[in-house]
Amino acid sequence: MQVIRSVNEMQATSIGLRAEGKLIGFVPTMGYLHDGHLSLVEVAKAKADVSVVSIFVNPTQFGVGEDLERYPRDLERDLKLCEDCSVDIVFVPSTEEMYPAGHSTQVEETAVATDLCGVSRPTHFRGVITICVKLFNLCRPDFVVFGQKDAQQAVVIRRMAEDLNFPVEIVVAPTVRDEDGLAMSTRNACLDPRQREDALLLSRSLFAGKSLVDDKGIRNVDRIKSEVTGILTAGRCVRLNYVEVVNRENMETEAEIEPGRSMIVVAAWIDEVRLIDNVML
């Protein structure tokens, strides 16, 4: 496994690989890897000649007062996990490599990114898109694998790649959950046992909403939102951010549920830890 820390070396390597006709599969992450991340790596490896994983806690996607300093990190463990998964290249740039003094360009998507998570985190997707544009230019992937857990992020990135004519395929892989249903997330490491109990209400409420649609045939959006909201807000540590039923292709709110197209999305703070989750209907 090759560990690359410099942007110049990463770009020269990927340009060289493409000149050899190699298919590059890329998985961008912020590290502290869990089985959700590793499932994306497996998808990349299955399709690609060369798998590239980036590990970079991107400061520009954290807002003022968010958890950049507290964000869990363990590079040694991450590198071991990548090695065990037979990743070909791990790209681990420093903040100075990615954002040298004088860096003054940001890339913004102005439709999908402004709603849902974009309301309470108004600069978040600008940071995500900017880092993805940079990483795509450095790693030159044929395809990039994102997780369904961050559904809005995947839609925003797909839109950006289309709008900016990136010759890249965006692949979205299913959400990996703990046995009790909690969607795996790096931020779960910040939860104490009491908070984790309440965090479980995200998936529990989503599955209850899904069951009303799938098993009872309910198509009324307000009925589903009120079911999900009721279960989720019963938790003492829970502060609801949003519950919405959206079109999975464009994240626009649905007037009526359409199975196969609609998705329930939720975001909530469990005390100071903000979590998101979603389920397809």
Ligand code: AMP
């Ligand atoms: P992060 O390190 O949180 O920025 O996530 C890196 C990538 O892993 C993103 O594409 C996420 O959507 C994806 N991811 C995070 N959690 C999960 C999960 N539980 N299942 C599948 N993919 C995930």
